[in-house]
Amino acid sequence: MPSAEVVDLSRLQFAVTALYHFLFVPLTLGLSWILVIMESVYVMTGKPIYRDMTQFWGKLFGINFAMGVATGITLEFQFGTNWAYFSHYVGDIFGAPLALEGLMAFFLESTFVGLFFFGWQRLTKVQHLGVTFLVALGSNLSALWILIANAWMQNPVGAEFNYETMRMELVSFPQLFFNPVAGVKFVHTLAAGYVTASLFVLGISSYYLLKNRDTGFALRSFAVAAGFGLASTLSVIVLGDESGYTTGEVQKVKLAVIEAEWETQPPPAAFTLFGIPNDEKERTDYALRIPYVLGLIATRSVDEKVVGIKELKAEHLKRIDSGIIAYEALQKLRSGDKNQEVLETFAKHKADLGYALLLKKYTPNVVDATLEQKVRAANDTIPKVWPVFWSFRIMVGLGILFLFIFSCAFYFCARRDVHHQTWLLKLALYSIPLPWIAAELGWIVAEYGRQPWAISGVLPTFLGTSNIEAGKIYFSLAGFIFFYTFLLIVELYLMFKYARLGPSSLGTGNYHHEAAGARA
Amino acid sequence: MIFDYVTLKLIWWLFVGLLLIGFAVMDGFDMGVGTLLPFLGKTDEERRVIINSVGATWEGNQTWFITAGGAIFAAWPLLYAAAFSSFYIALMLTLFALFFRPVGFDYRSKVHDPRWRNAWDWGLFAGGTVPAIIFGVAFGNLLLGMPFQYDADLRVTYTGSFWALLNPFALLAGVVSLSMLTMHGAVYLQHRTDGEICARAKAAVKASAIVLIITFVLAGIWIATGIEGYKIISMPSPNAAFTPLAKVVEKSAGAWLNNYTLYPWTIFAPILAIGAAIVALLLSAANRTATAFIFSALSVAGVILTAGLAMFPFIMPSSTSPNSSLTAWDAVSSRRTLSIMFWATVVFLPLIAAYTSWVFRVLRGKITVQTIRENEHTSY
Numbered sequence: 026m027p028s029a030e031v032v033d034l035s036r037l038q039f040a041v042t043a044l045y046h047f048l049f050v051p052l053t054l055g056l057s058w059i060l061v062i063m064e065s066v067y068v069m070t071g072k073p074i075y076r077d078m079t080q081f082w083g084k085l086f087g088i089n090f091a092m093g094v095a096t097g098i099t100l101e102f103q104f105g106t107n108w109a110y111f112s113h114y115v116g117d118i119f120g121a122p123l124a125l126e127g128l129m130a131f132f133l134e135s136t137f138v139g140l141f142f143f144g145w146q147r148l149t150k151v152q153h154l155g156v157t158f159l160v161a162l163g164s165n166l167s168a169l170w171i172l173i174a175n176a177w178m179q180n181p182v183g184a185e186f187n188y189e190t191m192r193m194e195l196v197s198f199p200q201l202f203f204n205p206v207a208g209v210k211f212v213h214t215l216a217a218g219y220v221t222a223s224l225f226v227l228g229i230s231s232y233y234l235l236k237n238r239d240t241g242f243a244l245r246s247f248a249v250a251a252g253f254g255l256a257s258t259l260s261v262i263v264l265g266d267e268s269g270y271t272t273g274e275v276q277k278v279k280l281a282v283i284e285a286e287w288e289t290q291p292p293p294a295a296f297t298l299f300g301i302p303n304d305e306k307e308r309t310d311y312a313l314r315i316p317y318v319l320g321l322i323a324t325r326s327v328d329e330k331v332v333g334i335k336e337l338k339a340e341h342l343k344r345i346d347s348g349i350i351a352y353e354a355l356q357k358l359r360s361g362d363k364n365q366e367v368l369e370t371f372a373k374h375k376a377d378l379g380y381a382l383l384l385k386k387y388t389p390n391v392v393d394a395t396l397e398q399k400v401r402a403a404n405d406t407i408p409k410v411w412p413v414f415w416s417f418r419i420m421v422g423l424g425i426l427f428l429f430i431f432s433c434a435f436y437f438c439a440r441r442d443v444h445h446q447t448w449l450l451k452l453a454l455y456s457i458p459l460p461w462i463a464a465e466l467g468w469i470v471a472e473y474g475r476q477p478w479a480i481s482g483v484l485p486t487f488l489g490t491s492n493i494e495a496g497k498i499y500f501s502l503a504g505f506i507f508f509y510t511f512l513l514i515v516e517l518y519l520m521f522k523y524a525r526l527g528p529s530s531l532g533t534g535n536y537h538h539e540a541a542g543a544r545a
Numbered sequence: 546m547i548f549d550y551v552t553l554k555l556i557w558w559l560f561v562g563l564l565l566i567g568f569a570v571m572d573g574f575d576m577g578v579g580t581l582l583p584f585l586g587k588t589d590e591e592r593r594v595i596i597n598s599v600g601a602t603w604e605g606n607q608t609w610f611i612t613a614g615g616a617i618f619a620a621w622p623l624l625y626a627a628a629f630s631s632f633y634i635a636l637m638l639t640l641f642a643l644f645f646r647p648v649g650f651d652y653r654s655k656v657h658d659p660r661w662r663n664a665w666d667w668g669l670f671a672g673g674t675v676p677a678i679i680f681g682v683a684f685g686n687l688l689l690g691m692p693f694q695y696d697a698d699l700r701v702t703y704t705g706s707f708w709a710l711l712n713p714f715a716l717l718a719g720v721v722s723l724s725m726l727t728m729h730g731a732v733y734l735q736h737r738t739d740g741e742i743c744a745r746a747k748a749a750v751k752a753s754a755i756v757l758i759i760t761f762v763l764a765g766i767w768i769a770t771g772i773e774g775y776k777i778i779s780m781p782s783p784n785a786a787f788t789p790l791a792k793v794v795e796k797s798a799g800a801w802l803n804n805y806t807l808y809p810w811t812i813f814a815p816i817l818a819i820g821a822a823i824v825a826l827l828l829s830a831a832n833r834t835a836t837a838f839i840f841s842a843l844s845v846a847g848v849i850l851t852a853g854l855a856m857f858p859f860i861m862p863s864s865t866s867p868n869s870s871l872t873a874w875d876a877v878s879s880r881r882t883l884s885i886m887f888w889a890t891v892v893f894l895p896l897i898a899a900y901t902s903w904v905f906r907v908l909r910g911k912i913t914v915q916t917i918r919e920n921e922h923t924s925y
Contacts, residue, residue, distance in 0.1 A: 091651035094604065095644045101614050105629025106636055110700050112629075116622020117878045121886060124619035127612030128893040136605030136897070140904050142923065143601040147907050187879070190786050191699050192622075194879040359697075491630035492702040501637045508644055515648065519655055532922035 026385060027490045034498040035107045035490045038505065042099045043472070044465055045509050049093035051464050054168060054215055055222025055257070056086045057161035060141075062249055064157050068150050077535070078246055079157070080145075081528045082226060087142060088519050092512065094135070099505070107498065111479050111489030118184045118195045119174055126170035134163025168218075169211050176207035179471070180273030181480050186375050188358045193483060206273060210471070216261040217467060220427055221460035223254025227434055228457035229524050231450035234443065238537040242528050247443055251434035258428045275481035279474040281334045282410050283417045284319055285309045289333035293320020299418070302410035307335065334407055341380065342403040344482075345394075348381030350374045352391045379483040380406075386487060408476040416466040416473075423463040430456060551784040551874075553883040557620045558857065558873040560890055564616050566849050568609035569726070570842045571901075575603040577730015577753075579646070579673020580723070583666050585734065585745045590914045592666055593654060593924060598737040598912045600650055600925040605901060607646070619886050623701075623789065623876040624860055628683075631693050631703035635679050635710055642675035650925050673730070674723065681722025684852055685715030685764075688801065689772060690864030695790055704865060714767055721760045725848055728753035732825060732841040736834035739911050747829055750837070754826040758819055761848060765815060768855065774800025775862040775870060783874040792875065794867035801855040811854045818847030 027035075060079050067075035101123065104112050112119075137159045144153055177184075183200030184193050195201065227250040233243035280286070285302040286294065287309070296319035300312035323331050332340075351374035357367045383402040384394045394402075430453055437443045443450075475481060479489040523530050529538035548556065578599050586592030599606075618625045629636060645668030653665035689712070692705040731749035738746065768774075773796045780792030805811050821844035828837035856862070860876055863869040877883060917924050 087651050088655075091647040094607075094647040098611060098643055099640055101611060101618075102629065102636055102640055104618065105625045106633050107630070109626035109630035112618065112622055113626040113699060113701065116618055116625060117882050120615065120619030120622050120625070120878070121882055124612065124615035124886060125889055127608060127615040128889055128897070131611060132605065132608045132893075132897045133900075135608045136602075136901055136904055139601035139604055140907060144907060145923070187786070190788055190879075195882050195885075198881070198885050491626075491633075492700055493630055493633055497633050500634065504637060504641055508641055512644065512648060515652060519652060523655070530922070 026389060027487070027492060028495065029487075030495045031493065031498065032487045032490055034495055034502060036486065038107060038498060038502045039103060040472075041502070041509075042096065042103060042505055044468060045505075045513075046093070046096040046100055047464060047468055048461060048513075049089050049096060050168070051214075051218035051221035051460065052089045052225060053086070053093050053164050054218030055220070055253075056082065056089070056225065057157075057164050058219065059222055059226055059249060059253055060086060061154070061157050061161050062253060063246075064154050066249075068154050074242060074245065077528050077531055077533060078242065078249075080531055081242075082246070083141065084523055084530060085225075085229075085520065088516060088523065090138065092516050095512065096509070106501075107491055107493075108479070108489050109491035109493075111484065113192060114484055114489070115181075115184075115193045115480055118177060118181075118193060118201060121195070121198075122170045122174040122177075122201070126167055126174075130163050130166035130170060132163075134160055134167060137163065165215060168214055169207075172210045172214060173202060173204065173207045175471075176204045176210050177201060178478075178480050179210075179275050179475060180204055180206040181483050186378055188355055188371065191359075193480075206276065213261065213467075216257050217460070217464050219257035220254060220261065220431075221464060223250045223257060223431065224427065224453065224460050225457055226250035227254060227430070228454045231453040232524070233527055235447065235450050235454065239527050239529075240444070242536070244443060247434065248438045251431060251438045254427070255431040255435045258424070258431050261424060262428065273481060275475050275478060277332055278334075278337055278407060279413070279470070280323055281332060281337060282408055282413045282474055283470065284323075284331070285312075285410050285414050286319070286331055286333045287335055289330055289336045290320075292324070292330045293317045293327045294323070294331045295319060296322070300414075302414050304410055334410075338403045338407060341406045342399060344377045344380040345383065345399050345402055347374050348377035348379065349384075349392055349394065351376075351378040352381040356392075376482075379478070379480070379485070382488055383477065383485050385485070405477045408474055413470055413474045416469045420463045420466040420470065423459050423466075426456070427460065427463075548884065548887070549784055550786070550880045550883075551782075553880060553887060554783065554873055554877050556887060557877060557883055558853075558860075560887075561613070561617060561620060562850065562853050563894075564609065564613035566846045568613050569845045569849060570729070571606040571609045572603070573677075573726045573845055574729045574733040574838075575599045575606050575646075576673035576677050577726040577728065578734055579669045579671075579730070580677065580727050581730055581734065581746070581749055582673075583670050585742055585749065586666075587741075589659065589662060590917055591742055592662070593917045594738055594742055594912050594914060595734060596650065596653065596669070596925050597917065598734060601908050602905060603646070603650065605904065616886070616890070620878055620883060621860070621871075621876045622878055624871050627693060627701045627703075627871060627876075628861055630701065631691055631705070632683055632686075632710070633703075634707040635683065639676045639679045642671045644672075645669060646672035654925050673726075677723045677726045678719040681719035682710055682715045684722070685718025686710050686712075687861055688718070688768065688852060688856065689714060690775060690796070690862040690867075690870075692865040693863050694866035694869045695788075699788060699790075701869075714764070714772065717760055717764050717767070721757065721764055721848065724753045724756040724760060725845055728757055728822065728825070729838075729841045729845055732829055732834065732838045735829060736838055737912055739913055747832075750829040751826060754822050754829075757844070757848075758822050761815075761818055761822075761851075765851075768801050769799070772801065773798050774803070774855070775859055775867060776800045776803065777858070777872070780874065786879065787875055789869055789871055789875045792868060792870075792872075794862070794870045796864075796867060804854055804857055814847050814850035814854050816847070818844055818851055820844075821847055 060083055063075050064079040137156045140156045141160050144156055182204050183197035185196055187194045226246055230243040230247040233239050285297050287307045295314040295316045297309055298313045298315055300309040302309050319331055351371055354367050354371035381391050383405055384391045384398060387398040388394050433449050437446050477485050479486040529536040582595050586595045649665045649669040649672060653662055693701055693703040695701055728750055731746045731753055735743050735746035775794055776797050778793040778795050781787045821840045825837045825840035825844060858873040859870055860873060861871040
């Protein structure tokens with residue numbers, strides 16, 4: 026059993042490196058398509074300004090992309106270095122989408138990204154557009170496989186425990202691939218990335234418009250971003266993320282926690298708009314509730330209920346008891362007692378084996394757990410409410426703000442009157458960081474909301490770590506913080522430098538800073 | 546599932562080998578170029594020539610590394626867990642060094658300050674050199690056996706230290722790896738550049754190939770005379786699913802040569818490693834750079850195969866608990882996963898090879914100082 030210190034450090038390091046990597050992913054996902062749109066217009070109209078747009082935003086894309094690549098390898102390594110038992114226990118299933126990501130997506134993206142930057146003079150216009158398209162396709166497919174892997178952690182379908190090898194094994198690849206949670210997450214994450222990139226382009230274009238320079242370039246970029254951004258924001262809202270919450274055990278918990286739904290209400294449940302969740306007393310203080318809304322959103326019906334936290338805990342207590350029976354049978358199987366009765370008992374209860382493993386924190390033997398220990402384990406199945414409750418509300422609030430910004434941007438674009446809307450330009454510029462905040466909060470909702478599980482109902486997080494000394498993790502964590510801080514400063518310096526310089530950085534001689542006199 | 550389990554296990558030993566060779570051949574020359582960068586490029590423009598000779602393609606090449614890692618996770622999850630957690634500090638150092646590559650290539654020439662550029666050049670040097678040495682050291686330690694064991698729940702614990710990895714034999718393996726990738730990078734650079742840089746690269750080919758041949762032979766003699774190998778005394782049928790603890794393993798002097806005596810054809814691997822390095826050296830001297838590169842790649846493949854074939858079926862022997870050793874028979878995924886990943890590899894690897902070749906063809910030709918001057922704003 027790893028010590029609590031090792032577990033906490035491993036989790037902290039994973040959170041730091043994953044949140045950091047996720048600073049660069051959304052922009053790559055969305056900006057790649059914006060480049061495809063701009064270059065398509067170039068290929069169709071032949072106007073060089075659209076080539077300049079593709080190249081300039083491509084430069085910023087490159088600055089961001091390099092960081093995404095550098096920080097992505099960390100995450101792949103880390104499953105092995107810090108989460109060795111996790112890798113051992115579920116690698117049979119979890120490893121496959123990661124390998125497929127490499128074979129199917131990352132190779133495509135990485136091989137063609139060089140040609141995007143260096144192929145302008147060596148390819149025909151259409152060929153180059155094809156290359157840009159493949160980069161976008163590769164990066165988006167990459168997200169697909171990663172989210173299939175992640176969705177399996179949230180809702181582990183198509184797999185079962187094999188007592189011969191003492192690990193989880195794949196029984197159905199189609200179930201893994203078509204995991205309903207994966208589809209929802211994929212669409213949601215992509216759309217979030219598209220919004221991030223759109224606001225990035227919109228905000229920087231607004232800056233040029235506010236400075237009154239390179240206006241032709243800026244207005245066209247603004248228009249592309251406004252259209253793409255509006256479509257993306259709408260798809261986040263229309264397609265929604267909620268449908269995923271009715272599937273899978275951890276998702277039920279997450280839904281209850283997001284909504285601070287302590288008691289199961291008679292359907293359709295009321296929605297808590299604001300309030301202060303109180304974990305100790307299991308209630309929400311100063312709650313502001315809107316009747317019926319939660320039931321309607323979460324279940325899309327008026328008669329299905331949203332299960333409350335207290336009821337979930339009671340259910341989990343039962344599953345812990347069932348898991349203990351599975352654990353006992355497993356001990357017998359491993360000691361060689363493979364008679365029919367034991368096999369049947371194990372088969373009947375093995376779906377709850379993970380719940381018994383929660384007890385390892387309190388008693389290594391599991392089977393001798395007292396009622397008090399079982400109750401503590403059942404309480405552990407619910408993560409702290411307020412981080413999830415608030416992360417979700419801020420994320421949604423930001424989403425509504427983005428809808429407002431893109432609607433206005435689109436409206437004034439259509440009226441060809443963007444230039445004079447100083448308030449909108451300023452709002453867009455200063456809102457650039459907000460999609461990143463929303464994306465990071467989304468990660469917290471999804472991954473903190475999954476606790477205490479590494480694999481929902483299968484493997485508790487605290488069992489997933491490597492058997493390594495805390496000192497090693499202090500070393501690596503210090504290294505990550507040092508290098509990541511340094512790299513972030515460098516990245517932001519270059520991003521600001523080139524964003525300020527604008528299309529003049531292309532050296533075509535047609536833009537603001539290159540005009541006569543500006544060079545001297 | 547047309548293959549039985551044991552065939553799939555064998556195929557996956559070959560596939561992981563293939564991916565590792567793919568990584569060493571494709572990303573290896575980028576790393577070698579990184580190692581050579583500060584020494585072969587005397588001026589900023591020369592360094593830009595060197596960087597741009599690999600700048601457009603290194604990213605795709607590095608994907609061999611990432612995909613090999615992913616494939617090991619999917620096909621050999623036990624190795625992935627045991628090796629990555631055992632080599633913890635070494636891998637973190639590799640990772641920190643690798644950070645400098647993507648940002649080094651992209652950021653270096655975006656600012657004019659010579660101190661900035663010089664700093665990134667050393668970053669690119671570290672990004673090529675540190676992993677090259679550590680991968681060699683890791684292979685050296687795998688040949689020696691690693692101090693780790695499994696408990697009853699199959700949790701793996703490594704009981705050695707980071708410093709114990711830096712033993713004389715492993716360091717020699719580190720030199721083999723570094724000289725091999727430096728040679729490979731130098732041949733590539735000789736092919737893609739002209740004038741002074743090309744001449745310096747040629748000299749580097751000579752030096753590194755000679756070091757490679759000498760250290761490779763030394764390591765071979767060491768293995769034959771001074772290192773205990775491992776052999777399986779008993780185990781369940783390789784066609785079955787079982788945990789590492791189900792077999793009995795013994796240390797035994799000279800066991801790493803068993804495969805070479807049992808299957809004499811396997812001797813082609815060390816012959817290829819040395820022979821192809823000599824041919825690459827001669828072709829480089831004769832300025833036949835394209836063919837030299839092919840032979841350099843063959844030499845790289847030979848070196849990796851030599852180590853792999855010596856150890857087969859072992860992939861990570863345990864020195865403190867030999868029964869915990871990981872082999873191609875018990876470090877593996879289920880038959881279903883191996884089968885699915887087999888088909889994915891068979892479909893996608895040729896596709897990757899095809900589009901990678903196309904990209905290299907589009908970007909072919911020599912990079913010169915003139916090229917850099919003409920593309921001041923787009924070059925790295």
